[in-house]
Amino acid sequence: MNVIGIMLDSFRQDHVSFYNGGHRTFEDITACQTPNLDAFAQECIVFENAYPEALPTIPVRTQLFTGQRTLPYRPWQPLTTEDISIADILRAEGYICGLISDCYHYRAPGMNFHRGFHAYHWIRGQEYDPWMSHPTERNVDDYVNEHYTKEWRGNVAQFLSNTDNFKREDD
Known part of the structure; x- marks a missing residue:
């Protein structure tokens, strides 16, 4: 069995044609066409009514990676040594875990969001990543x-x- 999680930051549900049948959400804006995501969704479990408790990038990922509540008690901060992430759990159960991300904050010094993955690939250059x-x-x-x-x-x-x-x- 394969488990693939896709998390798209700042990507609203109405910007994926799979969810809205390709119909425009706003009268004067052409509907987004996402044929590759649509085809992938046909073979997947799709969340149609899921909402995070936190919206800033790192608090929501902390919640999704660990299953733990974040706001208002846990602001933007690294994963701690006490945190048990989904990658830690899957790895312990024998799954090979990989992470591909362009989110600078995952790999920013000390953030630890790559912990538990067997391999990770950073797509450089997003936000203020000190790449160039x-x-x-x-x-x-x-x-x-x-x-x-x-x-x-x-x-x-x-x-x-x-x-x-x-x-x-x-x-």
Whole structure:
């Protein structure tokens, strides 16, 4: 038996045509077409009424990885040595566990979300992952406004630097 969990951050249910039959959600916006996810869903168990208790990236993943309540008592923080994750449990039961992610916060120093997996592959360059060190070729001012702090301008500059050489959707 294979177990594959897919978690898409900031990807709403109405953006997957499998859930809405390919019909547009908003009158003036073309419906999203997701043929590969739709075909995959035909062979899977699909959650149609599941809601996390926490929405920030790491608290929701902590909840899903460990089955433990997070908010309001456990904010954005690493997995602890006391946490038992689904990968730990599956590994102990003889499953080979792999993690593929572009979520920088999984692999950020000390976060420990890769723990328990036999192998993991990080897709680099998302968010403010310190992947590329060259200055961006694009003008940061085209991507921010006056409300961005110096720190967040730097984060945007890092993302732009990471993606300067991206030419296709699969880069």
